[in-house]
Amino acid sequence: MFEMVSISARDTGGMELRNLRHFVALAEERSFTRAAARELIVQSGLSTSIRSLEKDVGGLLFIRGTRPVRLTAAGDALLPEARRTLAAADAARQAVQQVEGVLSGRFTIGTMDSIGHTLPFSAWLAEFALAHPGLEIVVTQQPALRMAELVAGGELDCALLPATRDAGLTVLPLISEPIVLACAPGHPLARKRTVRLADLDGERFVETPPGWAIRALIDETFDAAGLSRRIACEVTDWTTVVDLVAAGVGVALIPEGLNFARLPSPRLIPLADAHLERRLDFVYPAGPAASPATRRFLAVLESR
Incomplete structure (x- = not known):
């Protein structure tokens, strides 16, 4: 055997x-x-x-x-x-080369699909890639909770995602933004200046899939309030969420910065009785488990 x-x-x-x-x-x-x-x-x-x-x-x-x-x-x-x-x-090789000021090998970083709408990730990555041409940089996009697991397990060097308290990773907060209700201009709730969670009980929702951090937050919020919602459609990118909401398929709770200025654009309404926010953090292994490339990329983020 x-x-x-x-x-x-x-x-x-x-x-x-x-x-x-x-x-x-x-x-x-x-x-x-x-x-x-x-x-x-x-x-x-x-x-x-x-x-x-x-x-x-x-x-x-x-x-x-x-x-x-x-x-x-x-x-x-x-x-x-x-x-x-x-x-x-690879870490041993990079450690030696770091002494000489040169990074090489494979650098894997996870991001969220919508990160470009809130942070200049492409500009950061371009600056880093040009400064370290010996690195093979691989960017992957997966659900946030899954990427946190991959960082903790050593399959990703680092990731930009909403960190959870129990992830066991080092966290550099980057940005946070409120989560608001998005609905079609003709929806009955569109006339309100603010909405309460109870106003959404039983509503048809356009949702992101389970495994997304924002989906977990919304699920927990509705469960804690004893409210329900009907999932009319579940999609894997924010552009489609916004399009479906604007078309009247359902409402959605989305980060405020995700209004794509489409025509017709959805109506965005603040929540009156719940403070929900989408955070974006830079997460990486603690201590010596962080690769030299991760520490160098961290320096770029901290300088910004």
């Missing part, structure tokens, strides 16, 4: 980091073609690398002949250890 192999940056035995990197690429891409393209090698070279790693660990890592490619139980056991080993090796 295959035993779980625990490896670290200083105890990889005969395993090559290159083979571990190829293994992680194939596990994530689930396709020899895509993994080979990602690693800039031919498929036969990738296959040879995987077989070499399997020989080193003493067990099969992938089930051959399946599409998409599937991990064996041994592969499942090795994957988190392989990721940690590669991250440790």
Whole structure:
């Protein structure tokens, strides 16, 4: 029976980091073609690398002949250890190069889909990328709660998202903005100057999916108030939320800065009896777990 192999940056035995990197690429891409393209090698070279790693660990890592490619139980056991080993090796390399003032390797940062509407993230990223051309920068957009998990687990270096108190991460607050009601100009609530939560009981809502931080906040607020709402439509980007609200599909609670000035634009109305806000924070691992690239990007944000 295959035993779980625990490896670290200083105890990889005969395993090559290159083979571990190829293994992680194939596990994530689930396709020899895509993994080979990602690693800039031919498929036969990738296959040879995987077989070499399997020989080193003493067990099969992938089930051959399946599409998409599937991990064996041994592969499942090795994957988190392989990721940690590669991250440790990359951090060690960056630590040495940081002494020389040069950053290289892979820098992964998570952001929210709507961040460009509230913060000049593209400008920050461009400044950072131009200052550190040796870095391979990867930006990913996922639900905020999921990205916090990825940062805590070492799969993302850092992220810009609304931080929760129990995330276990270091948090740099960036901005906060009130959450307001958006409704179509012809909706009965559009005539009000402010609305109370009770006014929204039973209303049809256009919502973001579960896993988004703002959805969790709204769900908790309605549950605590003993109110209900009907989800008329659930979409994954704010532009579509605003469009559907303006068209009269339902109302929505949105960050105030997300009025996209569309025609017809929704009516935005403050809440009278609840203070809800959408925060954006820069989150990253505490202490030495933060990569050199993360600390350098943090300096850019702090200077702004």
